[in-house]
Amino acid sequence: MAKRSQLAIAALARLGVPRLLDGLWGKQRLTVLAYHRIADATAPDFVHYRPNVSATPQMFARQMAWIAKHFNVISLPVLHAFLIKGRPLPARPLLITFDDGYLDNYLQAFPILKRLQLPAVIFLITSRMARPAPPWWDECALYLNLTAHQRAELPLLGECDLSTPEARRAATDQLLRALKRIPESEKQAAVRRLGELLEVPAPSAHPPLFVNWDQVREMIAANIACMPHTVNHPILTRVSAEEAYRELAESKAHIEAQTDQQATAFAYPNGTPSDYNSAIVGMLRDLGFQSAYTLTPGPMSLRALRRYPLQIRRVFLLYKDSFDLFKLKVMGLPALAARPHYHKEI
Structure with missing residues (x-):
């Protein structure tokens, strides 16, 4: 991040902008955090895609401690009880999510979440359980x-x-x-x-880059829901309708067969409005999904949440984010500039 941008972000934080944003969005909003990897992207031996790293383990621990202090972290069943049964949510509800199912979610994030007793959701690319090679x-x-x-x-x-x-x-x-x-x-x-x-050989599946089913079941027992993120992570509007449906249905079936729980939540690969459409939203509803998650900047008012439960907005986090920028993102600054775009939900 450029020095001038860092100074501007720090100034906004010192001027109390996070608190002003909190008041602007109000207590009746849902904030959903979108993490991917928890790792040190600047380590000399890190050869994978840097922007897929959301935070170092140290920064993630700091972020979670702040979240626990300023929000009411909810589980996926609590959110679904609100959406399906109309049960109330606490003030400033927040859901923690991870996309893809990288092994560092288990090795780095899971112990921090468990220590702080925070629930979360991990969206799994289900083919990577058996074939943990790099995507x-x-x-x-x-x-x-x-x-x-x-x-x-x-x-x-x-x-x-x-x-x-x-x-x-x-x-x-x-x-x-x-x-x-x-x-x-x-x-x-x-x-x-x-x-x-x-002239580089194809990457190996060893050491594994993704969690396995035993680790998934261990996390589920500790209040970390594990839900589908497709089988192979195609952008769903770049494949045929038949292939898109197969990716949704088979990833749901994989989760249910391996975990003995219903797969009722989904995260769209890439997550922008052009990466899914009304037809795909309809497929999710037909398959029994109760919520689905985009990467359109959040938070989201509870009124909009009730209307568009299969297009829930999230806060995308990046390893380059300073702690001040993290607070501004979570309090909804990027969402002010993101014009809401929702596909029709039937």
Whole structure:
């Protein structure tokens, strides 16, 4: 983060803007935190996709202590009781969520949540339970970080400078943005081609990058719900309707077969309004899902929550966030600039 931005954010915090935002949004709002990985993205041996890291373990512990002091952290069943049965929520309710099911959620986040007695939800890419190899975004980052090439012709981008770590990270960001815009089958072919062009072997599943079913069951017993995030993490509007339905139905079935609990919540891969549509929302409802989560900035008023339970907004968190920026995000500053866009829910 640029020095000028850091100073501006610190100034907003000192001027009491988080408290003003709290008053502006009021107590009758739902805040949902969206984490991915809990790790040190700046460690010398970290070769995966940095922006998928939400916080270091130390920052996560600090964030959770602050959350426990300023919000009423709720479990998924409490939220669903509000949505389905109309049971009241406490003032300033907050739900903690993680996407993908990385192993560091179990190794780093779970002990902190357990110590503070905070419930949470982890959305699992269910194919990774049996095949814990890096997903496509981490695979791209790994190829670009480990290649010996200083320049290369990359799929969708053309010739790119890879002479410095900064240049490699910039190329990774640019490539991932381009890959997200194309159909899933073309994306997977481009990722395979990337490894060949950069002459880096395909990544191994060892050591595992994702949790296994035994760890999932252990967390569920400790009030950490584990719910589906598709089987393979395609962007659902980049595959056929039949394939999208199969991703939803099979990931739900995997969770239910392995955990003996109903899978009633879902997180959309990538999570922007263009990554799902009314048809996919309808599929979720037909399959019995009671809530679904986007990455449109939150919080969300309880009135909007009742109307759009399958498009719940979340606060996206990034490892670069200072503690002051974390507080501003959680109190809803980005959401003020995000014009609400909801697909029709029948």
